[in-house]
Amino acid sequence: MAENVVEIEGLVKRYGELTALDHLTLEIKEGEVFGLLGPNGSGKTTTINCLLSLLSYDKGSIRIFGREMSPTAYDIKKDIGVIMQNVAVFEELTVQENIDYFCGLYITDKQKKRQCVEEAIKFVGLEDFRKFRPKKLSGGLLRRLNIACGIAHKPKLIILDEPTVAVDPQSRNKILEGIEELNRNGATVIYTSHYMEEVEQICTRIAIMDRGRKIAEGTKEELKAMTKNTETINVALRELPDEVLNEIGALSHIYSAEYTDGILTAACSGGRHNLIRVLEVLQKHDLHIGQVTTVQPTLNDVFLEITGKALRDKED
Template identity: 80%
Template sequence: MENTVVRIKDLVKRYGDLIALDHFELEIKDGEIFGLLGPNGSGKTTTINCLLSLLSFDKGDIEIFGKKMTPVSYDIKKEIGVIMQNVAVFDELTVYENIDYFCGLYISDKAKRRQYVEEAIKFVGLEDFRKFYPKKLSGGLLRRLNIACGIAHKPKLIILDEPTVAVDPQSRNRILEGIQELNRNGATVIYTSHYMEEVEQICTRIAIMDKGRKVAEGTKDELKRMIKNTETITIEILELPGKVLGEVAGLPHIYDADYVDGRLVLSCSGGKHNLTRVLDVLHKHELGFGRVYTELPTLNDVFLEITGKALRDKED
């Protein structure tokens, strides 16, 4: 039986007339890497702050590990690791001293703490930088230090809020691999990011928020089945008479056909043999064509269709 690690029920948070969380609900099971997505202002950061009891709320209940979460739930908090978007380390402490300090907030036994700090340093690949001060680290190494400080005490629940912002590809890859390893070692992970390819790569289940509500939830494949576009077909073709374009557009499952600058782009909804039908029409009219390729929807396509394409500048 799956254990529920996080349960949020009927959560409401208001800032004056603004409703930041509108009867928001969420369940996260033990062992998941759970992606929490949403445009700016959707309520992601507010949700995390309420979850950690850093922010009071107007209505609702939050349970973690089956217990009600409150500002004084220290037995729960010691089992949580938090890595926020803004790096939070001490400039006057070295890499080792920073990790030791944060680990020491939860682990009082000195020998055990020393072991945990060394394991955290090795885990994020900072062995050669243990005596460096944060100002001497690159952005990617600083992010990895931030992660080490958040996970050194071996928490059961790890919350990562945009951990790969402004880092180099090598550090990003190292961070993502590290998150998956933490998960394999037994940690449940809540992951927020604007990088959809990262979420698609590592998350087992995903919720999309907008305007303080959960608007979609499921695996990446389940989410992709929720949107209209299931396949995009692109064909390079120099000539396409209007009559033939009309015939192609009238085929089953094709809901949009666009021919511009020698490229026929078709949007499909459902169906298993869409490309075959299109090529049959072109062959029938003896029309030559060049490159042909099809694309399945990405998580980014899902996100934009569900939340809209308008720019959002407001923070959470």
């Protein structure tokens, strides 16, 4: 069993009458890429700020690497890399000078620092931009610089908050590949994003938050198993008599069947061979069958069903 890198127990954070975190408990194991999801106002950023001891909290405990976290726990903080949504670099310094500065906060040996800076530049693909100042970089390159500044000292725990917002597809792929490589090299990663496809691609385990609470947690497969819908069948048909539609709707494990604009849509909950049984009914009635597709539930479907809102929705 992998050891817990992060242990959050019964965390409560209040702002007056507003409870931002409501007895939140999380465990993140060594070697995970842990996705933290939630609509705006769910408590994700508050959780990260408490985790880093940037915010005090009213109740609970936080342990990182098996030790109690506190504002003065510098021995713990030196092994944490933080890449927040808002890019935080010095405009008057070049790419290389920025990375050198942030790396130097943790590594004082000049030779080791020089090597780490060079490795970070290569890691994010900024070799041709090392003498550029931030204002000369595109949004995607600026994000890469931000990441390099956060990981140059080779932290064991890396926290990435929306690292791919407003970047081009090439930079996004580069960033995601980089995160996966960091994880393969031994880093534990906490990852927040509004892009569900990213979370599905790189996260080994996911927690969904809403109103300061953890409302679901598991692998993407485990989360998808929580939803009613396990498969949606779509069949293009020239016509579909009502009695045949009703027959399909009466099949076991099909809880909804609709025919709109020449498409039969059958939503399934559990069961096996649902598509075969639907096609058997259609063939029995000698109906002309066009394109057939089946769609598995996505992480976004899970999120909508569990929270009842889109990921970017604000709280009421």
